[in-house]
Amino acid sequence: MKFISTRGDAPAVSLSEALTLGLAPDGGLYLPGHWPAPQDWDEPLPIPEAAIRLLGPFFEGDALQDALPAICREALDLPAPLVASKDPGLYLLELFHGPTAAFKDFAARFLAACLARLRGPSDPVLTILVATSGDTGGAVAAAFHRRPGFRVVVLYPDGKVSARQAHQLGAFGDNVHTFRVAGSFDDCQAMVKAAFADQGLRSQVPLSSANSISLGRLLPQMSYYAAASLRWQVLHAEPAHFVIPTGNLGNALACVLARRLGLPIGEIALAANANRVLPDLLRTGEYRPQPSIPTLANAMDVGAPSNLERLRALHPELADLRAQVSADSVDDDALREVMGHAEERYGHVVCPHTAAALKLIERRRDAGDRRPYVAVATAHPAKFDSVVEPCVGHAVAAPPALSSILERPSRADPLAADADALAAVLRRL
Numbered sequence: 001m002k003f004i005s006t007r008g009d010a011p012a013v014s015l016s017e018a019l020t021l022g023l024a025p026d027g028g029l030y031l032p033g034h035w036p037a038p039q040d041w042d043e044p045l046p047i048p049e050a051a052i053r054l055l056g057p058f059f060e061g062d063a064l065q066d067a068l069p070a071i072c073r074e075a076l077d078l079p080a081p082l083v084a085s086k087d088p089g090l091y092l093l094e095l096f097h098g099p100t101a102a103f104k105d106f107a108a109r110f111l112a113a114c115l116a117r118l119r120g121p122s123d124p125v126l127t128i129l130v131a132t133s134g135d136t137g138g139a140v141a142a143a144f145h146r147r148p149g150f151r152v153v154v155l156y157p158d159g160k161v162s163a164r165q166a167h168q169l170g171a172f173g174d175n176v177h178t179f180r181v182a183g184s185f186d187d188c189q190a191m192v193k194a195a196f197a198d199q200g201l202r203s204q205v206p207l208s209s210a211n212s213i214s215l216g217r218l219l220p221q222m223s224y225y226a227a228a229s230l231r232w233q234v235l236h237a238e239p240a241h242f243v244i245p246t247g248n249l250g251n252a253l254a255c256v257l258a259r260r261l262g263l264p265i266g267e268i269a270l271a272a273n274a275n276r277v278l279p280d281l282l283r284t285g286e287y288r289p290q291p292s293i294p295t296l297a298n299a300m301d302v303g304a305p306s307n308l309e310r311l312r313a314l315h316p317e318l319a320d321l322r323a324q325v326s327a328d329s330v331d332d333d334a335l336r337e338v339m340g341h342a343e344e345r346y347g348h349v350v351c352p353h354t355a356a357a358l359k360l361i362e363r364r365r366d367a368g369d370r371r372p373y374v375a376v377a378t379a380h381p382a383k384f385d386s387v388v389e390p391c392v393g394h395a396v397a398a399p400p401a402l403s404s405i406l407e408r409p410s411r412a413d414p415l416a417a418d419a420d421a422l423a424a425v426l427r428r429l
C-alpha cells in the first residue's frame with residue numbers, strides 16, 4: 001500500500017518511508033492511499049493477533065511486510081483488560097499496564113520495533129528527538145532504551161510535569177538523554193520543530209521523531225480497540241461505545257479507523273479537558289486553534305490537536321464529522337469531583353484523564369441514557385499521584401513497572417528554551 005499526505009502536495013510513499021519521514025514534505029500527515037475492505041470479525045483475538053490481521057493490508061508490499069507478525073508479537077503483547085465496575089453499565093478499558101503506565105507504550109513500542117528493522121548495520125546513530133508534556137517522552141524512552149543504533153533526546157518543561165513523570169523521564173540513562181527546559185511544552189515543541197528545520201544540523205546529526213503524528217503510532221493503536229470490541233461482542237447485545245480521553249486525537253482517531261475496518265464499535269465520544277477546541281469545532285463547525293491551557297489532565301493540554309488534520313481529511317463535511325464522533329469538555333472542578341467519587345461509585349481509582357471520560361458518561365446517565373459504555377483508562381492513577389491523592393484521600397500504590405523505574409536514580413540536565421542551545425547539545429552528544 002502507498003500512503004498520501006493530507007495536504008495532497010507530496011509524492012505517495014511506502015509505509016517504511018512514511019514511518020521514517022514522520023511528517024510529509026508538504027507539511028501534511030500521512031494517510032493510507034486507499035482503505036481495505038472491512039473484514040469479517042467474529043472471534044475474540046489477543047491484541048497482537050488482531051494487529052497482524054488488521055495491519056496486514058497496510059504493510060502489503062512493504063519492506064516490513066514479512067516482519068509484521070514478529071513486530072506485533074514483540075511490541076503489542078501488553079495486557080489491556082476490559083474491567084467491570086460497580087456500575088453494571090460501565091466498563092474500563094485499562095491501557096496502562098505497559099512499562100511506563102500509560103497507553104502510549106503500545107504505539108511507542110510498535111514504532112521502535114519498526115524503525116529498528118529498517119536500519120542498516122552501517123547506518124549512523126539515529127537520534128529520536130521528542131518533546132513531551134509528560135507521558136510520550138517516557139514511553140518513547142522505554143521503547144528505544146538500549147536499542148543499538150538509536151539515541152533518544154527528551155525535552156520536557158521544567159516544573160510542569162508530575163513529580164513521578166519527571167523522575168521517570170530521567171531514570172533511563174544509557175542512550176536516553178533527558179533535558180528539563182526552562183519554558184513551556186509549547187517552547188519544547190518549537191525547539192524540536194526548529195531542529196527538524198535546520199538542514200545543517202540534520203546533516204551532522206540524523207534526526208527522527210516519534211510524536212503522535214507518526215503513522216507508526218496511529219496504526220497500532222487500532223489493535224486494542226479491535227481486541228476489546230471483539231471481546232465485548234461476545235458478552236453484549238450491542239456494539240461497544242467508547243468514551244476516550246482526548247488531546248492530540250491520536251488514540252481516538254485509531255478507534256474511528258478500527259470501526260471503519262469493520263470492528264464492532266458503536267459510538268465514539270471524545271472527552272476533552274478545558275482545552276475545548278474539538279467540542280467547539282463539532283458544535284460550531286469552526287476550527288479555532290488556541291494556546292493550550294494547563295489543567296489537571298496535563299497529557300490532554302492541547303490547543304491545536306495534531307491528528308485533527310487526519311480526521312478532517314477523512315470526513316470533510318461537518319455533518320459527517322458529527323456522525324463519526326461527539327465531544328465534550330470537562331473542567332478541573334469536574335475532574336476533581338469524579339476522582340473524588342470514582343472509587344466509591346465505580347470501585348476504581350482513576351487518573352485525571354480517565355476522569356474526563358467518566359464525567360461524559362455521567363452526563364449521559366443524567367440525561368436518561370442507560371446504554372453500557374467503555375471508558376478508556378489512559379494512564380495509571382499512581383502516575384499522577386500529586387493530583388489524584390488529594391482527591392481520593394489516600395496514597396495510590398504504583399504498579400510494579402512504574403515502581404521499578406521510580407527506584408532508579410534520575411537525571412535531567414537543564415536547558416534554555418532556545419533552539420541554538422538544543423542544536424549545540426545535539427552536536428555534542
Ligand SMILES: *Cc1c(COP(=O)(O)O)cnc(C)c1O
Pocket residue numbers: 102103104135136212245246247248249250251252299300353378379
Ligand atoms: C497522551 C494522553 C492522552 C491523550 O491522547 P491523544 O492521543 O493525544 O488524544 C490522554 N491520556 C493520557 C494519560 C495520555 O498520556
